[in-house]
Each structure stands twice: as C-alpha cells, then as structure tokens.
Amino acid sequence: MKNFKQLFISLIFFGILFSNLFANDNLQNKIYKNLRCIVCQGQSIADSNSDFANTIKSVVNDKVNEGMNEKQIYNFLSQKYGDWILYNPPLKGNSYLLWILPYVFFIIGAIVLFFLLKKTLKHKRY
Amino acid sequence: MLSELGNLSVLISIILSFFLIFFSLRELKLNLIKPTSKIINLSRLQLSFTIMSFIILLLGYLFSDFSIINVYENSHSTKPLLYKVSGVWGNHEGSLLLWINVLVIFSYLFFKKNIGVNKKFQLLTLIFQNILILGFFIFLVTTSNPFSKIFPVPQEGLGLNPILQDPALAIHPPLLYLGFVGSSIYFSAALASLISKFDGKNFATVSKPWVLISWLFQTLGILVGSIWAYYELGWGGYWFWDPVENSSLIPWFLMTALFHSILVLEKRDGIYLWVIILSILTFTMSVTGTFLVRSGILNSVHTFANDPSRGMFILTFLSIMIFSSVYIFYKFSPTEERSFKFFSKEFFILTNNWFMIFFLITVLIGTIYPIFLEVLTSQKISIGPPYYNTVLAPFLIPLLFIMAYGPKTSWIISKPFKIKKILFTLLISSLITFFIIFLIDQKNYLINILLISSLYLILQSLFDLFKNLDNKKQKKTFVNKSSLVSHLGFGLFIFFISLNSIMSIEYDLNIKVGEKKQLNEFEISLDDLKVYDDKNFKKFVGDVTILDNKNNIIEKLKPEIRIYNSPETITYEASIKSNIFSDTYVTMSNISRSEFYNIKFHKKPFMNLIWLSTILIVFGGFLRAIGRKF
Amino acid sequence: MRKIILSLTIVLISLIILILFLGLKTKKIYDTKDIIGKPISKLELKILNENNNFNTADLRKNNFTLINFWASWCAPCKKEHKHLISLKKKNIKILGINFKDKTSNANEFLKKLGNPYYLIASDQEGKTSVSFGVYGIPETILVNKDLIIVKKYIGPLDKNDVNKILEIVNKK
Numbered sequence: 001m002k003n004f005k006q007l008f009i010s011l012i013f014f015g016i017l018f019s020n021l022f023a024n025d026n027l028q029n030k031i032y033k034n035l036r037c038i039v040c041q042g043q044s045i046a047d048s049n050s051d052f053a054n055t056i057k058s059v060v061n062d063k064v065n066e067g068m069n070e071k072q073i074y075n076f077l078s079q080k081y082g083d084w085i086l087y088n089p090p091l092k093g094n095s096y097l098l099w100i101l102p103y104v105f106f107i108i109g110a111i112v113l114f115f116l117l118k119k120t121l122k123h124k125r126y
Numbered sequence: 127m128l129s130e131l132g133n134l135s136v137l138i139s140i141i142l143s144f145f146l147i148f149f150s151l152r153e154l155k156l157n158l159i160k161p162t163s164k165i166i167n168l169s170r171l172q173l174s175f176t177i178m179s180f181i182i183l184l185l186g187y188l189f190s191d192f193s194i195i196n197v198y199e200n201s202h203s204t205k206p207l208l209y210k211v212s213g214v215w216g217n218h219e220g221s222l223l224l225w226i227n228v229l230v231i232f233s234y235l236f237f238k239k240n241i242g243v244n245k246k247f248q249l250l251t252l253i254f255q256n257i258l259i260l261g262f263f264i265f266l267v268t269t270s271n272p273f274s275k276i277f278p279v280p281q282e283g284l285g286l287n288p289i290l291q292d293p294a295l296a297i298h299p300p301l302l303y304l305g306f307v308g309s310s311i312y313f314s315a316a317l318a319s320l321i322s323k324f325d326g327k328n329f330a331t332v333s334k335p336w337v338l339i340s341w342l343f344q345t346l347g348i349l350v351g352s353i354w355a356y357y358e359l360g361w362g363g364y365w366f367w368d369p370v371e372n373s374s375l376i377p378w379f380l381m382t383a384l385f386h387s388i389l390v391l392e393k394r395d396g397i398y399l400w401v402i403i404l405s406i407l408t409f410t411m412s413v414t415g416t417f418l419v420r421s422g423i424l425n426s427v428h429t430f431a432n433d434p435s436r437g438m439f440i441l442t443f444l445s446i447m448i449f450s451s452v453y454i455f456y457k458f459s460p461t462e463e464r465s466f467k468f469f470s471k472e473f474f475i476l477t478n479n480w481f482m483i484f485f486l487i488t489v490l491i492g493t494i495y496p497i498f499l500e501v502l503t504s505q506k507i508s509i510g511p512p513y514y515n516t517v518l519a520p521f522l523i524p525l526l527f528i529m530a531y532g533p534k535t536s537w538i539i540s541k542p543f544k545i546k547k548i549l550f551t552l553l554i555s556s557l558i559t560f561f562i563i564f565l566i567d568q569k570n571y572l573i574n575i576l577l578i579s580s581l582y583l584i585l586q587s588l589f590d591l592f593k594n595l596d597n598k599k600q601k602k603t604f605v606n607k608s609s610l611v612s613h614l615g616f617g618l619f620i621f622f623i624s625l626n627s628i629m630s631i632e633y634d635l636n637i638k639v640g641e642k643k644q645l646n647e648f649e650i651s652l653d654d655l656k657v658y659d660d661k662n663f664k665k666f667v668g669d670v671t672i673l674d675n676k677n678n679i680i681e682k683l684k685p686e687i688r689i690y691n692s693p694e695t696i697t698y699e700a701s702i703k704s705n706i707f708s709d710t711y712v713t714m715s716n717i718s719r720s721e722f723y724n725i726k727f728h729k730k731p732f733m734n735l736i737w738l739s740t741i742l743i744v745f746g747g748f749l750r751a752i753g754r755k756f
Numbered sequence: 757m758r759k760i761i762l763s764l765t766i767v768l769i770s771l772i773i774l775i776l777f778l779g780l781k782t783k784k785i786y787d788t789k790d791i792i793g794k795p796i797s798k799l800e801l802k803i804l805n806e807n808n809n810f811n812t813a814d815l816r817k818n819n820f821t822l823i824n825f826w827a828s829w830c831a832p833c834k835k836e837h838k839h840l841i842s843l844k845k846k847n848i849k850i851l852g853i854n855f856k857d858k859t860s861n862a863n864e865f866l867k868k869l870g871n872p873y874y875l876i877a878s879d880q881e882g883k884t885s886v887s888f889g890v891y892g893i894p895e896t897i898l899v900n901k902d903l904i905i906v907k908k909y910i911g912p913l914d915k916n917d918v919n920k921i922l923e924i925v926n927k928k
Contacts, residue, residue, distance in 0.1 A: 417776070421780055423776070423779050423780055434780055434781075437780045438777075438780065441773065441776055441777060441780070444773070445773045448769055448773075449766075449769070452762070452765060452766060452769065456758070456762050494776075497775065497776065497779040498775055498779075500779065500782055501775050501778045501779050501782060502775070504782075719829060719856060719857075
C-alpha cells in the first residue's frame with residue numbers, strides 16, 4: 001500500500017517534470033527583459049521608454065521574424081554592444097566564477113553543517 | 127538662521143558623542159555596579175540634540191527656507207505638505223541625518239532598556255555605538271552637510287524629483303533605515319559582548335528584541351519600496367534585482383538568519399560565535415550596501431547625486447569597521463565546541479542559516495562581480511534578473527520543505543517525522559498543482575515543483591496552526607504560532623509569485639491615436655489623447671480600451687505621460703485596475719519624432735495577494751514581538 | 757590554525773576593499789569599445805533621395821571610410837558639421853547615415869550647412885544603425901578597406917578627433 005502511494009506520487013512528479021517540453025513565454029518579451037537598456041540607469045529594454053529601447057525592440061522583432069533564435073539574437077547584440085547589454089551573462093571565461101562561486105559556498109556550508117553533525121555521531125558511540 | 131541652529135545642534139551632538147565615549151571609558155575602570163546617571167543624562171542630551179537637528183532641517187523644508195542649499199535643491203514652495211516632509215530624507219544629505227538619528231535613537235533606547243544588565247557590556251556597547259555615530263557625523267559634516275547655506279538666497283526651490291513624490295516612497299526610507307541602521311545596535315553589542323566576556327545566553331536575551339524589530343522594519347521597508355516600484359515606476363514589475371534592491375535584501379537575509387539562530391543561543395546556549403559573526407555582518411553589510419548605492423560605483427535606477435569623495439569616506443570607514451571587528455573577534459573570541467543532533471530544532475535553524483547565507487552570497491556576488499571584473503580585466507558585463515532567478519529559485523524548493531518542518535521540531539532531539547503524513551500532504555499539494563497546470567496549460571517544470579513545495583508549506587503550516595488553535599497540549603512541542611504565521615506567509619508569497627510569473631500576460635505595442643490592435647485574446651485601442659494642465663505639471667492622458675475577442679469591454683484605462691516643470695522631468699503614470707485576483711496594467715509613452723505611442727499592457731495576476739502574503743510574514747514577526755515570551 | 761584563518765581573512769578582505777577602491781576610479785560611462793577591431797556587417801543600405809540600395813561591401817573600394825550617423829533634429833550634429841566638411845576637403849570619404857529622420861528635413865539641413873558626404877544612406881527606423889552598434893547620435897566610426905572598425909567616436913567630433921583621423925588615414 002505504502003509502495004503504491006510512493007509510486008503514485010513519483011509518477012505525478014515525473015509527469016510534471018516532463019510536461020516541460022516547450023517554453024510558453026512570449027519570445028520577444030522574454031528577450032526584451034534580458035537586455036539592458038545601455039543608455040538608461042539600470043533598466044531593461046522591456047522597462048525602458050527610451051528611443052534606444054524602442055529601436056532595439058523593433059530590431060529584435062525583425063530578427064525573430066527572420067527566424068533567428070534567442071541565442072543568435074543575444075550573440076548579434078553582444079557583438080555590437082558588448083556583453084554589457086546582456087542581463088544574463090553567458091557562461092564563458094569572464095563569468096565562470098560568477099556562476100560557480102555561489103554553489104561552492106553552498107557546498108562549503110554543507111560541509112560545515114556535516115562536521116557539526118559528525119561530532120554528535122561520535123559522541124553517541126562513547 | 128535655521129542653518130546656523132542646525133549646524134550648532136550637530137556640533138553639540140558631536141561633542142556629546144566625545145563626552146559619552148570619554149566618560150564611559152572612565153566608568154569602565156571605576157568599581158561600579160551599573161553606569162552612573164551622568165551617562166544616561168548625556169545620552170538623553172545627545173538624543174535631544176540629534177533629533178533637534180533633524181527637526182530644524184524639517185522646519186527648513188516646511189517653511190521653504192531656500193537659504194539652505196539642501197532645501198533649495200530638493201524642495202519647492204508649492205509642494206504638498208507630505209512631500210515637503212518626505213523631501214527631508216529624499217536626498218543624500220537629509221537621509222544621512224535620518225540615518226544618524228536612527229543610530230542615536232537605538233543607542234539611547236538600548237542603553238535605557240538594559241540598565242543593570244552588565245556594566246561593562248553596557249558601557250562598551252555605548253562606546254562602540256558612539257564611535258559609529260561619530261563616524262557618520264564626521265561624514266555628514268565633511269562631505270554632506272545638509273545645513274550648508276547658499277548666497278544669494280534663491281526665490282524658489284528646484285523641487286523634488288516627481289518620481290519620488292509618492293506616498294509609498296515617503297515612508298520607504300525611514301522604514302528601511304529603522305531596519306538596517308537599527309542593526310548597528312547589535313553590531314556594537316556583539317563587539318562589546320566579546321570584550322566584556324558577556325554571557326552568551328544573556329547576550330541573546332538582550333539583543334533578540336532589537337534583531338526582531340530591525341527585521342520587521344526591514345521587511346516592511348522592502349515591501350513598501352517594491353510597491354512603490356510597481357505603482358510609480360511604470361515598468362510593470364515589482365522586483366528588478368537592481369543593486370539598490372539587492373543592498374536592502376542582503377541585510378534582510380542576515381537578519382532572518384540571525385533571529386533564527388539567536389534562539390539557539392538563548393535556549394541552548396550554543397553557536398555563540400556564529401551569532402556574534404552574524405550580528406557584526408548585518409551592519410557591515412548594511413554599510414557596504416550604502417557604499418555601493420551612494421558612491422555611484424554601480425549603475426542603478428536610484429541615483430543619489432554621486433560624489434567620489436563620499437564613496438572614499440564610506441569605504442574607509444567600512445574598512446576600519448571590518449578590520450577592528452576582525453581584530454576584536456580574533457583577540458577576544460572564546461573557544462567553543464558544540465554539536466547537534468540531526469532531528470532537532472537547532473539543526474533546522476542552522477539549515478535555515480545555511481540557505482540564508484547562500485542567498486546572501488549569491489546576491490552579493492551578483493551585485494559586485496561586475497565591479498571586480500571591470501577593475502581586474504576592464505570588461506563590462508551586466509548581471510540581471512535571469513542570473514538571480516536561475517541560481518536562487520531551485521534552492522527555494524528544499525527551503526520550503528525545511529520551513530514546513532522547522533517549527534514542529536523540538537530542541538535537542540525531536541521525534542522522527544511521520545512518513546505517512548508527509549506523503550499525504552505531498553499528495554494533496556501535487557494534486558492541486560496538477561489541477562492548476564491543467565487549468566492554465568503551464569509547462570515550466572521548475573515553477574511546477576515550486577508550486578508543489580510552496581503548497582506543501584502552506585498546507586503544513588495551516589494544519590499545524592489549526593491543531594495549535596484547537597488544543598492546549600501543543601505547549602509541549604514548542605510550536606510557536608508566530609513562526610507558523612510567518613512561514614505560512616512565505617509559502618503563500620512563493621506560491622503567488624510563481625503563479626504570477628507564469629500567468630502574467632504582457633504586450634508591448636506601438637499604436638497611433640484612434641488605432642486598434644488585435645492581440646491574441648484581446649483587442650486594444652487608443653481612443654483619444656487629452657492634454658491637461660495641472661498645478662506643477664502638464665499631463666497627456668490616453669483613453670485606452672481593452673476588449674476581449676467577443677468585443678466586450680474588459681477595461682477602460684487612462685495612462686498618463688506627465689511633464690513636470692520643477693525640475694523638468696517626464697514621468698509615465700501607469701493606469702492600474704486591480705482586484706484581489708488580477709491587475710490590469712497599462713503604461714503609455716511617446717515615441718519621439720513619430721505619431722506612435724508605445725503601450726505596455728500587462729495582465730498581472732495575484733499582485734494584491736503577493737503584497738498581502740508579505741504582510742502576513744511581517745504579521746508573524748509582529749505577533750512574536752508583542753507576544754509574552756518575545 | 758587560528759592564525760592561518762585570521763591571516764587568510766585579512767588578506768581576502770584587504771583584496772576586496774582594494775578592488776572596491778579601484779572600482780571607485782573606473783569610468784562609469786558606457787562606451788562601445790568592444791566593437792573596435794571587428795568588421796562591420798555586410799548590409800544593404802537605402803540611399804537617401806533615391807530608390808537604389810548600396811551594399812557596405814562596396815566600401816572596400818575606399819582605403820578608409822568614415823561613417824557618420826547624423827540627423828537634422830540632433831543638435832550636436834550641427835556642432836560637428838564643420839569638422840566633417842573640413843575632413844571632406846582633405847579627401848576623406850564620408851558615408852553619412854541619416855538616422856531616424858524625415859528626408860525633407862535632412863535635405864534642408866544639408867542645404868543650409870553643406871554636404872560633407874560622398875554618399876548618404878537613409879535609416880528611417882534606426883534599425884540598420886543597430887548593426888553598427890550605434891546607440892545615440894552623433895556617432896562616427898572609421899573603417900579601413902577590410903571593413904574593420906579602426907576607431908569609434910561617440911558624441912560630436914572635435915578638432916583633435918579630426919587631426920587623429922587624418923593621422924590614421926595618412927599613415928598608409
């Protein structure tokens with residue numbers, strides 16, 4: 001009975017996991033949000049009302065209609081304006097540490113906690 | 127006149143700080159049980175003069191005394207009263223004065239409340255706090271004096287940035303300052319506790335209320351700031367992972383970690399050093415955040431007038447703070463050996479700390495990484511919302527489960543969980559999620575799991591709350607209602623922001639007046655554009671109608687473009703129709719040199735519920751603050 | 757052990773603070789220096805006042821081409837105009853890209869202030885200029901015959917810029 005329940009729940013879990021086949025976000029909007037408006041103060045292209053943002057939006061629209069995918073559009077824009085325009089820094093030489101460090105600290109935290117626990121286990125034996 | 131009075135009371139406050147440090151040092155050596163009334167009186171005097179200097183600046187604003195540069199630059203005689211008042215802290219100099227006021231108020235209250243606790247601890251706390259007060263006073267006087275005069279006296283002020291003229295933003299800074307500047311008091315207390323070899327348990331009891339109070343204000347401050355961004359900025363979002371927002375979030379993580387772990391110290395007399403480290407870090411990080419925001423080292427929405435000398439000063443002060451703390455910690459910290467059992471409240475609380483520190487480090491790295499990269503390699507990159515969402519969101523899942531169990535566990539060793547109950551709750555939350563997914567056709571698996579885990583936390587907290595209300599035997603298991611309420615609030619918060627993120631509908635279109643545009647399930651038209659003249663601005667009001675595909679009018683909205691004259695600024699006022707389940711949000715902006723208008727139309731579900739769940743989190747903290755056992 | 761941890765902490769903190777100090781001194785203004793050294797995209801541009809197109813590959817014929825982004829509504833463009841004319845007199849080939857402008861206004865502008873360009877392309881929606889990494893005008897880029905961007909100027913050109921451009925062009 002218990003096994004059956006567990007099986008059932010894991011089935012639901014996996015069902016949900018694999019239902020993720022397509023992203024359902026509007027592609028243009030998603031791209032706007034991931035681009036920095038470089039003439040503004042800390043705004044994304046989606047947030048900004050500036051002239052520059054409007055131009056970039058129409059360029060992104062064109063590129064989407066031409067059939068470019070998200071990555072190609074980011075590549076195109078970062079070639080022209082540098083990585084500064086991307087809010088989601090691509091994983092490469094200058095951003096390895098950025099993406100890895102948080103996890104490193106998480107693991108360090110786990111080790112510290114583990115040692116706190118380990119001592120208790122020893123205590124138990126005595 | 128006001129300017130001289132202001133300068134005078136600042137000067138007196140500074141002298142009083144010196145006196146306080148001097149006499150406290152002298153009394154440390156004397157053989158007394160508790161500090162003499164001289165110290166208390168000096169402290170009260172310092173409080174009076176510091177508050178007086180603030181009131182003088184306030185009067186300057188109220189009477190529009192433009193001989194004070196600060197008033198001239200940030201106020202205007204025609205401004206509504208509320209914004210004259212909030213103008214005081216709507217700028218760098220005035221906000222620094224408010225900052226100092228919080229330092230002094232907390233210093234006085236802490237001293238007053240703890241008289242007789244331990245003379246050495248008390249005096250040392252006062253000394254450290256006054257060193258901080260002095261440091262910031264010197265900062266105020268040397269680089270940012272709010273009482274500087276201007277000659278000849280201008281007839282009219284330049285006015286407050288219209289984007290700051292909003293009731294939410296009027297109360298946002300004071301709330302936030304009570305939060306993270308308030309953390310200074312346990313910074314000082316922690317250092318004092320180390321030197322005076324103060325008992326850990328007592329330290330916890332003494333500083334716990336202050337941690338809780340600062341956490342309450344910090345949470346409220348962040349909430350109000352977020353509400354302001356949503357209603358006033360007109361970007362259609364409520365959190366942008368902007369460096370300034372991050373700077374307020376970083377101390378929040380530390381405060382949250384601290385008021386959990388301080389319980390371990392109080393109840394179990396453990397992790398003293400860790401609590402001390404957290405106490406020191408909270409204020410250090412608050413100052414670091416202030417440095418990042420005020421020095422102009424980062425590119426952010428909130429631009430205070432940038433001045434490199436200010437950045438230099440704060441950074442120098444920050445380094446002194448950090449190095450002295452490290453020295454004191456190294457010199458005076460006792461050795462400590464502690465360990466915990468897996469199934470105990472202690473362990474759950476430490477797990478909370480583990481996650482909080484992880485969140486903190488991620489946000490900190492994301493905020494300062496661009497600075498480091500630029501200095502070291504002169505490459506510029508941007509780190510925005512996608513980074514934080516990608517790194518942080520998955521870790522919410524285990525956190526939510528842990529939060530569901532934390533409040534139920536008992537100290538030392540807890541009973542093992544009942545697997546059956548866990549599975550049952552999990553089953554129900556999965557079923558609800560399944561139903562939601564079915565209803566809205568959603569395919570993001572991370573969000574799905576987040577929905578399950580937040581529902582799990584919600585159900586578990588509700589279940590425990592009801593059980594707790596029902597019978598009295600729960601006293602034994604140490605379940606605390608206030609933490610259940612806060613955890614419930616957090617579960618609801620994650621639940622609603624997850625739903626909001628997947629169910630939001632956003633359109634961004636360019637349209638002419640009189641034109642109609644067909645979107646997937648809506649039709650939107652800009653029927654008319656009218657121009658009005660208001661007191662201190664001119665506004666263009668659009669008539670936007672939103673129809674569904676059967677041509678029924680869903681909503682009529684009136685977004686505005688405002689052109690303010692003092693100082694000349696264009697703002698975009700969102701038009702928002704909201705009910706408990708969904709907001710309809712429209713902003714309009716002109717596209718230069720064309721007859722097109724850019725319209726952003728958002729359907730944002732559950733916005734009000736997001737705010738409400740945050741208020742529930744605060745309410746839990748509030749319950750604890752007024753509760754008998756604090 | 758304690759000593760090691762202490763010294764490590766101090767070294768780490770000092771490093772962070774040092775970097776923050778240096779960070780205070782870096783320029784906060786964004787510039788598109790990334791694009792220097794990269795080739796320009798091969799594009800079809802619409803010629804102003806004509807129905808013809810022009811391909812950027814044709815710029816290979818010139819030893820150097822100065823590409824100037826301008827518009828009649830842009831005040832700083834007026835300021836730099838005399839420098840462009842003086843460059844024209846020194847036989848520099850200047851390709852003008854008219855940015856988000858009305859053709860009639862653009863013609864008016866040139867009639868009044870003179871025409872320094874050997875060719876003018878029209879970019880009414882501003883989209884083409886994105887391919888050149890333009891974000892606000894005036895902007896000027898100098899490309900060599902391999903179509904590589906040698907130099908980039910943001911904002912109006914001044915006398916020093918003119919001399920610098922002449923120096924680069926005349927070196928070969």
